[in-house]
Amino acid sequence: MFVCIKLVFDIGCRQPHRMPCTRKLEKMAQSHHIPDGQLGPKLLASIAINVVILTAQLIGGMLAGSIALIADALHNLTDVAALCMSYGALRVSRRPASPRYTFAFQRAEVLAAVLNATSLIAVSAFVSVEALRRLSSPEPVAGGLVMAFAAFGMVANAAAAWLLRGHGSNLNIRSAVLHLVSDSVASFGVLIAGALIHWFGWFVVDPIVSLLLAAWMIKESVGLLRTAANILMQGVPDGVELALVESAIREHPLVEDVHDLHVWAMTSSNIVLSAHVVLPCELGEPERLETVKQLKSMLHDRFEVEHATMETETTGVCTGMSCDKE
Structure with a gap:
């Protein structure tokens, strides 16, 4: 979880032109910056990791009867889509300018961020509806299986996010890393829920954790959408007066x-x-x-x-x- 917390902190401080980050932290961020030439292969590796996580957690969620674990798997589905869109946007944004697109395709990263955040909100809404249904009528859940698959997802997502460290100034990549970090944190929450179910038989914890995760995902996605909207509306950048x-x-x-x-x-x-x-x-x-x-x-x-x-x-x-x- 330390890796996840550090990545969340890095993303916040590397948001473009955010004045609250101290000079010392800015220098630390710059010292960890990685050339964009290494980004493509890392995105592909992160995509492969998330396909494995998605498959494993879907199977685990169905076997355990856990909506929280299935929600985590669906979140990973959006991770795969987010990373694929991020990779595509990265390739498109490197195309040269043309007589029609004189600034080239630089804003492809912003459009990808909007799609990523929107998909995350949609998944969160689905999870909320299912969790509310189970909250009124809790169903048996295999806590041991939930713990095992959640732990796997947490570690794998943290590893995928760690691969992309140093690229937080790119809104497109920041949105993709946000997906990965949020899912790693989500898996940690599911892991705790699995432990409570396994040792105490508290089946109601499963939908409660699902609702908390959905609310957190929506909050983070809305923040990302606001940043992207400010760019598309050509507002003054954050941190610039x-x-x-x-x-x-x-x-x-x-x-x-x-x-x-x-x-x-x-x-x-x-x-x-x-x-x-x-x-x-x-x-x-x-x-x-x-x-x-x-x-x-x-x-x-x-x-x-x-x-x-x-x-x-x-x-x-x-x-x-x-x-x-x-």
């Missing part, structure tokens, strides 16, 4: 004003910015270009802005459709 960005631009000695400022994210790790910057009218073209270069460098260093488009203007002159609205 627009006022601070504007203030940082204004700190440059040659900047007289800044307006039409927009900050959004193409992906979980690619922040984009556009702005109109007012410079002194006596500046020549070389000085303007140098000022923009300095601003872009500052934005990259302080706010991790990967792509900045800055239009320079002189006092009283504003170009573009947005200027008519000001």
